[in-house]
Amino acid sequence: SAVISQKPSRDICQRGTSLTIQCQVDSQVTMMFWYRQQPGQSLTLIATANQGSEATYESGFVIDKFPISRPNLTFSTLTVSNMSPEDSSIYLCSSFGLAVSYNEQFFGPGTRLTVL
Amino acid sequence: ILNVEQSPQSLHVQEGDSTNFTCSFPSSNFYALHWYRWETAKSPEALFVMTLNGDEKKKGRISATLNTKEGYSYLYIKGSQPEDSATYLCASSGAQKLVFGQGTRLTINP
Numbered sequence: 001s002a003v004i005s006q007k008p009s010r011d012i013c014q015r016g017t018s019l020t021i022q023c024q025v026d027s028q029v030t031m032m033f034w035y036r037q038q039p040g041q042s043l044t045l046i047a048t049a050n051q052g053s054e055a056t057y058e059s060g061f062v063i064d065k066f067p068i069s070r071p072n073l074t075f076s077t078l079t080v081s082n083m084s085p086e087d088s089s090i091y092l093c094s095s096f097g098l099a100v101s102y103n104e105q106f107f108g109p110g111t112r113l114t115v116l
Numbered sequence: 117i118l119n120v121e122q123s124p125q126s127l128h129v130q131e132g133d134s135t136n137f138t139c140s141f142p143s144s145n146f147y148a149l150h151w152y153r154w155e156t157a158k159s160p161e162a163l164f165v166m167t168l169n170g171d172e173k174k175k176g177r178i179s180a181t182l183n184t185k186e187g188y189s190y191l192y193i194k195g196s197q198p199e200d201s202a203t204y205l206c207a208s209s210g211a212q213k214l215v216f217g218q219g220t221r222l223t224i225n226p
Contacts, residue, residue: 040218045214109159
């Protein structure tokens, strides 16, 4: 399994500001994933971050709103830009383990974001 | 079924009782079914990955079954303990992506 840490663990932000969430994996991984869970909703994939190429965004998510960086094989950031109360969610990053098995993913502890 | 659906959304169980809940998923193009346990402020913890119709997996007091033909999985907890309180997520995977249900929030009452 992979051990994944995230910073910050929680934050309260004002409308119109931006927040960058950091994700660190304890081993080199090719793919990292960013999810969000809005209150009462499913965990939803935002984008897949590959090292050395642009992130691949899912339908309904755009780079201007959720820019992602992937500078190396152990680190990624997700920025939530120009925030509104609808962005209040838990944001999680994940990756595959060292041996990819049936797409099993390992998750960070999440960043709990509240936008006022 | 187009999405992954879990029921019930929440559940309160008395300590010592057994319980179960359901995950429904699209049976076409099935690849694997995942169960996770997610405690507040912690990382979702992988419980089981199941791929074959009729699969049964067990970890301690928790077990799961899989029916790929009809597109459902059951998670069972025997003799519930307070530490079982968590949200249980299921996800169907394919093409390197996981599609999650909304989760079942389980609370064990002492």
